[in-house]
Amino acid sequence: MVTRAPLRPVATTGPVLVVGTGLLGTSAGLALSAAGVDVLLSDTSPTSQRLAQDVGAGRPVAYMGAEGPTLVLVATPPDVAGGCVVEALTHYPGAVVTDVASVKSAVVEDVLREAEKTGDPAIAARYVGSHPMAGRERSGAGAADADLFIGRPWVVVPHEGSSAEAQLVVRTLATDLGAVPLEMDADTHDHSVALVSHVPQLVASLLAARLADAPGVALGLAGQGLRDTTRIAASDPRLWTSILAGNAGPVVETLEALGADLEDLLVHLRAAVVQGPLEGGSVGAVNRVMEAGNRGVARIPGKHGGAPQRFSEVEVLVPDRPGELGRLFTELGEIGVNLEDLTLDHSAGQQVGVARVMVDPARARDAELGLERRGWRIIAHWSTEGS
Amino acid sequence: MVTRAPLRPVATTGPVLVVGTGLLGTSAGLALSAAGVDVLLSDTSPTSQRLAQDVGAGRPVAYMGAEGPTLVLVATPPDVAGGCVVEALTHYPGAVVTDVASVKSAVVEDVLREAEKTGDPAIAARYVGSHPMAGRERSGAGAADADLFIGRPWVVVPHEGSSAEAQLVVRTLATDLGAVPLEMDADTHDHSVALVSHVPQLVASLLAARLADAPGVALGLAGQGLRDTTRIAASDPRLWTSILAGNAGPVVETLEALGADLEDLLVHLRAAVVQGPLEGGSVGAVNRVMEAGNRGVARIPGKHGGAPQRFSEVEVLVPDRPGELGRLFTELGEIGVNLEDLTLDHSAGQQVGVARVMVDPARARDAELGLERRGWRIIAHWSTEGS
Numbered sequence: 001m002v003t004r005a006p007l008r009p010v011a012t013t014g015p016v017l018v019v020g021t022g023l024l025g026t027s028a029g030l031a032l033s034a035a036g037v038d039v040l041l042s043d044t045s046p047t048s049q050r051l052a053q054d055v056g057a058g059r060p061v062a063y064m065g066a067e068g069p070t071l072v073l074v075a076t077p078p079d080v081a082g083g084c085v086v087e088a089l090t091h092y093p094g095a096v097v098t099d100v101a102s103v104k105s106a107v108v109e110d111v112l113r114e115a116e117k118t119g120d121p122a123i124a125a126r127y128v129g130s131h132p133m134a135g136r137e138r139s140g141a142g143a144a145d146a147d148l149f150i151g152r153p154w155v156v157v158p159h160e161g162s163s164a165e166a167q168l169v170v171r172t173l174a175t176d177l178g179a180v181p182l183e184m185d186a187d188t189h190d191h192s193v194a195l196v197s198h199v200p201q202l203v204a205s206l207l208a209a210r211l212a213d214a215p216g217v218a219l220g221l222a223g224q225g226l227r228d229t230t231r232i233a234a235s236d237p238r239l240w241t242s243i244l245a246g247n248a249g250p251v252v253e254t255l256e257a258l259g260a261d262l263e264d265l266l267v268h269l270r271a272a273v274v275q276g277p278l279e280g281g282s283v284g285a286v287n288r289v290m291e292a293g294n295r296g297v298a299r300i301p302g303k304h305g306g307a308p309q310r311f312s313e314v315e316v317l318v319p320d321r322p323g324e325l326g327r328l329f330t331e332l333g334e335i336g337v338n339l340e341d342l343t344l345d346h347s348a349g350q351q352v353g354v355a356r357v358m359v360d361p362a363r364a365r366d367a368e369l370g371l372e373r374r375g376w377r378i379i380a381h382w383s384t385e386g387s
Numbered sequence: 388m389v390t391r392a393p394l395r396p397v398a399t400t401g402p403v404l405v406v407g408t409g410l411l412g413t414s415a416g417l418a419l420s421a422a423g424v425d426v427l428l429s430d431t432s433p434t435s436q437r438l439a440q441d442v443g444a445g446r447p448v449a450y451m452g453a454e455g456p457t458l459v460l461v462a463t464p465p466d467v468a469g470g471c472v473v474e475a476l477t478h479y480p481g482a483v484v485t486d487v488a489s490v491k492s493a494v495v496e497d498v499l500r501e502a503e504k505t506g507d508p509a510i511a512a513r514y515v516g517s518h519p520m521a522g523r524e525r526s527g528a529g530a531a532d533a534d535l536f537i538g539r540p541w542v543v544v545p546h547e548g549s550s551a552e553a554q555l556v557v558r559t560l561a562t563d564l565g566a567v568p569l570e571m572d573a574d575t576h577d578h579s580v581a582l583v584s585h586v587p588q589l590v591a592s593l594l595a596a597r598l599a600d601a602p603g604v605a606l607g608l609a610g611q612g613l614r615d616t617t618r619i620a621a622s623d624p625r626l627w628t629s630i631l632a633g634n635a636g637p638v639v640e641t642l643e644a645l646g647a648d649l650e651d652l653l654v655h656l657r658a659a660v661v662q663g664p665l666e667g668g669s670v671g672a673v674n675r676v677m678e679a680g681n682r683g684v685a686r687i688p689g690k691h692g693g694a695p696q697r698f699s700e701v702e703v704l705v706p707d708r709p710g711e712l713g714r715l716f717t718e719l720g721e722i723g724v725n726l727e728d729l730t731l732d733h734s735a736g737q738q739v740g741v742a743r744v745m746v747d748p749a750r751a752r753d754a755e756l757g758l759e760r761r762g763w764r765i766i767a768h769w770s771t772e773g774s
Contacts, residue, residue, distance in 0.1 A: 079664070106664070133610060145766050147704060153608060184604060192605035195597060200616045202673075203594045205680025206648050207587060210641055212683040217571060218579035221540060222687050223520060225619040229587045232612040233684040237677035245669045248659035254597055255656070259649055261593050266642055272635035277466070277493070282635060286589075286628045293592025293620035296599040300609050300617065317534060325726050326716035333713040379532050 010176035012169075014038035017061065017069035017092070019084050021052035024100050024132065025075030026144035029057030031177050034146055040064050052141040068092045071169055073130075074099035079242050082110030089114070089123045096169040098130045102193060103247040104157045104186035112159070121161060128170040129157035131189060132179055139239065147178070154179035157186050194250035201232055201240055202255065208233035265289055312364030317377040318353045328355060328376065335370030337363045354379065397563035399556075401425035404448065404456035404479070406471050408439035411487050411519065412462030413531035416444030418564050421533055427451050438528040455479045458556055460517075461486035466629050469497030476501070476510045483556040485517045489580060490634040491544045491573035499546070508548060515557040516544035518576060519566055526626065534565070541566035544573050581637035588619055588627055589642065595620035652676055699751030702766040703758060705740045715742060715763065722757030724750045741766065 014037040018025045021043040029039045029052060039058030043049035053060060072088040072095045074081055081101035088097045089111065101107055107129055115124040134152040154174035158167050174181040184192065208230040211219065244251060264285060271280025318324050332339055337359050359367050368378050401424040405412045408430040416426045416439060426445030430436035440447060459475040459482050461468055468488035475484045476498065488494055494516055502511040521539040541561035545554050561568040571579065595617040598606065631638060651672060658667025705711050719726055724746050746754050755765050 133608065147764055147766055150704065155608070182607065188602070188604060192602070192608050195601055195605045196609045196613050199597065200594060200613050202652065202676060203590060204612075204616050205676045206645055206652075207590045208681075208683035209648060209676060209679035210582060210586065210645055210683060211686050212679050214582055214683075214686070215575070215579070217575060218582045219686055219688055220569065221520065221542070221579050222583045225591075226583050226587050227687060228615045228618050229591050230680070230684045230687065231615050233677075233680035235677070235681075237674050237681065240677055241670055241673045244673045245656075245659055245664040248656045248664060248669060252653060252656045252660055255649065255653055258593055258597055259646070259653065261596060262642065262646055262649070265589065265593075266639060266646065269632075269635045269639045269642070272632055273639055277632040277635060282632045283628055286631045287624050289589060289592045289596060290620075290622070290624035290627055292596035292599050293617070294595075294624065296595035296597060296601075297617045297620040299598050299601070299606055300614060301606055317537065326720040329713040329716040330720075333717075339712050377534055379534055 010035040010037060011172045012037055012176045013070055015040055015064065015067075015069045016058075016173075017042060017064065017072045017088070017095070018052075018058060019043075019072060019074045019088060020076035021048050021057065021141050022075060022077075023139045023141070023143050023148070024134070025073065026052040026055065026057045026141040027134075027146065027148035028073055028075065028173075028177060030055065030144055031146040031149070033058050035176070040069065048141055052144070055141060055144065057141070057144065067094075069095045071095060071173065072097045073173070074101075076101075077242055078103055078246050082107045085127060086110055086114045089126055090118075095126065096166045097127050098170045098173070100130050100132055101246075102131055102197075102243050104129045104131065104189050106246055108157075108159045108186045112161075115161070124159070124161040125163040126166050127159070128162045128166045129159075129186060129189075130170060130174070131155040131157065131193070132174070132177075134179070139236070149174075150178035152179050154181045155189055156181050156183045157189050158183065159186060190247055191250045191253075194247055194254050198244055198247055198251050199254045199258070201235060202244065202251070203258070204230050204233040205235075261289065261292075312359055312361040314357045314359060314364060314367050314371070315379040316355045316357060316371060317379060318355045325355065328357075328371075331371065331374050331376075332357065332367065335367060337367040337370070397422040397424060398559045399424055399563045400457055402427055402451065402454075402456045403445075404429060404451065404459045404475070404482070405439075405445060406430075406459060406461045406475060407463035408435050408444065408528050409462060409464075410526045410528070410530050411521070411535070412460065413439040413442065413444045413528040414521075414533065414535035415460055415462065415560075415564060417442065417531055418533040418536070420445050422563070427456065435528055439531070442528060442531065444528070444531065454481070456482045458482060458560065459484045460560070461488075463488075464629060465490055465633050469494045472514060473497055473501045476513055477505075482513065483553040484514050485557045485560070487517050487519055488633075489518055489584075489630050491516045491518065491576050493633060495544075495546045495573045499548075502548070511546070511548040512550040513553050514546070515549045515553045516546075516573060516576075517557060517561070518542040518544065518580070519561070519564075521566070526623070536561075537565035539566050541568050542576055543568050543570045544576050545570065546573060577634055578637045578640070581634055581641050585631055585634055585638050586641045586645070588622060589631065589638070590645070591617050591620040592622075648676065648679075699746055699748040701744045701746060701751060701754050701758070703742045703744060704764040704766060705742045712742065715744075715758075718758065718761050718763075719744065719754065722754060724754040724757070 016032055016037055017040045018029045019042045021041050029041060033039045033056055040061045041049055041052050041058040042061035069092055072092060074084045074088060076084050078101040081099045085097055085099050085107055099107055111124050111127045115121050132149055132154045134148050156171050171181045268280055268282040268285035272282035339357060372378055403419055403424055404427045405416045406429050408428050416428060420426045420443055427448045428436055428439050428445040429448035456479055459479060461471045463471050465488040468486045472484055472486050472494055486494055498511050498514045502508050519536055519541045521535050543558050558568045655667055655669040655672035659669035726744060759765055
């Protein structure tokens with residue numbers, strides 16, 4: 001774990017109260033503290049809170065002065081986020097409150113219900129939701145880092161009653177932590193993450209689950225495609241169970257549409273089993289699914305946030321020996337070709353790997369010739385949609 | 388395209404007849420010709436055959452001498468493989484015949500049917516199937532390469548009546564092309580590829596299809612998980628339609644099991660929509676899917692073909708500037724740490740990427756300290772199941 005000062009001076013003024021000293025809360029505390037902001041820490045677990053203090057994320061909440069916080073960051077597990085947000089709004093009438101839960105509609109509902117109950121719309125005006133998209137396999141204060149949010153999207157989620165001031169405070173927090181703020185209402189946010197994150201997680205898990213009791217010989221034929229498609233199935237069940245159950249509505253909508261496509265495909269494939277591969281409409285059904293998949297994957301933005309870019313791809317054989325990959329990149333640098341992206345492809349039992357190096361199409365030929373001159377084996381090159 | 392002599396002398400004796408001069412047939416022809424084996428080429432498309440001849444994959448089939456081939460490699464599209472195999476067995480009574488179709492049961496059935504029809508079991512004895520696992524996005528003779536099969540698994544698929552000699556000839560071909568032969572019966576093979584290749588392809592396409600008409604704001608939140616899970620949805624529909632329709636039985640079995648898991652999940656998530664996130668059994672249902680996914684993904688072999696290896700993972704921030712990735716690998720080399728694997732992680736709108744560098748756990752601390760001394764920002768490090 002490394003802590004460093006952020007890249008630029010921060011505009012957030014303290015004190016900031018961080019409620020929940022897990023990965024996200026502690027990381028935010030580290031970055032703000034390093035920038036000189038007064039950060040107070042609170043967690044239901046004294047051990048967790050102590051750990052966050054010890055790594056330098058802030059002071060205990062007991063040291064909070066009478067003036068109270070200007071900003072409360074609720075970074076608890078998602079199933080208690082709504083309750084903690086309402087408590088913070090009630091307890092600290094001068095504070096803007098935000099939370100990092102990855103599902104937003106439920107929290108907004110809790111806040112609006114409280115405002116109605118108390119007859120005080122000002123409570124709701126001080127709430128603006130957040131979803132910093134900075135996940136990580138490890139959790140807890142021990143995995144925290146001041147750099148966690150740098151360059152990551154941070155969705156700012158105001159509701160209709162959120163004050164302009166509260167929105168500015170939350171947007172400033174995101175920017176101060178190095179994140180890239182973008183704005184969305186709660187419903188749009190929850191449907192969006194169902195589509196690009198929650199359903200892909202479930203589908204990867206459903207697919208990987210088929211391997212749990214599969215014969216070993218089948219697994220021996222696994223290639224890079226299977227590895228890529230199931231990689232996120234290794235994610236933490238506890239974390240995801242809470243997230244997914246909390247966004248059941250949008251997740252069900254997308255899963256049902258996928259299930260309908262699957263059922264249509266199955267009808268035609270079952271017919272092919274009985275009538276033969278060219279009968280029963282299976283060719284057309286498979287083709288429809290594949291074509292729709294082509295169209296969908298082409299819409300995923302490239303790494304710079306724009307439309308997918310056209311790259312040239314050069315496939316290079318890389319012997320499975322220490323230092324070979326390093327030599328490849330060094331020599332690409334010598335040739336003067338910038339690497340746009342790369343993937344490594346290993347299959348079971350291989351003594352060599354294949355590096356797919358994506359470069360500017362205008363430089364692909366130079367890359368290929370230069371690498372060949374240096375003794376590399378080029379397998380192929382072509383233009384492709386980079387991601 | 389590059390052609391070079393194979394790494395070692397070959398044991399295959401010619402003449403070898405290659406039927407179908409697409410990517411696989413032409414690549415095999417190139418490697419065998421370069422090793423001095425007499426290769427004859429045949430294709431229903433004169434243009435395709437001519438291209439294969441011109442790149443050096445072999446001579447026209449018209450030059451075939453009266454002795455006929457010792458080995459016929461049928462490398463046609465899968466939907467005509469069975470017919471071509473039967474024709475070769477009939478036409479060249481001295482030849483061992485193999486084919487590269489990625490679904491094997493249908494070809495075996497065609498061969499056995501012919502043996503029964505003609506009352507000549509010797510025909511079937513000369514057939515042994517193959518499935519070289521050397522796919523590629525581009526097809527055709529123009530994409531061919533003598534190195535295509537190097538290090539790739541090559542499934543040798545004898546049937547009960549295959550002669551020992553025919554099996555040896557096909558296994559020798561695989562080895563001569565640099566592939567790693569493994570043996571499997573047709574039914575086991577077809578179920579295995581359904582599980583690790585065909586169903587993952589369909590599932591990735593079904594998932595990506597959900598993005599085809601999705602709102603642009605949702606796509607803006609796409610991260611590396613979505614990119615990985617849907618990468619193979621960009622595959623060629625024509626090629627896959629033929630493969631998938633030809634293996635409908637095993638594909639249906641696996642898809643139906645996946646569909647049943649999906650329906651169980653949907654029942655509980657629908658209940659959660661009505662009753663709230665903690666009701667209706669949704670927490671348990673999601674957890675079951677996630678846990679099964681964890682177990683399944685843990686069974687995918689590591690890159691050296693054994694059980695998954697334990698690596699340490701060091702996450703490094705890489706500024707989005709030319710040459711930075713090259714510098715990272717060069718400096719890892721200077722530190723004396725061998726790179727076991729890596730992934731690059733970019734999100735929309737980022738000015739930095741994250742490289743996840745996998746190293747020997749015993750060297751992780753050195754890697755981290757050495758990189759930090761050279762000015763790199765380490766975000767985190769931990770042990771993980773490498774792939």
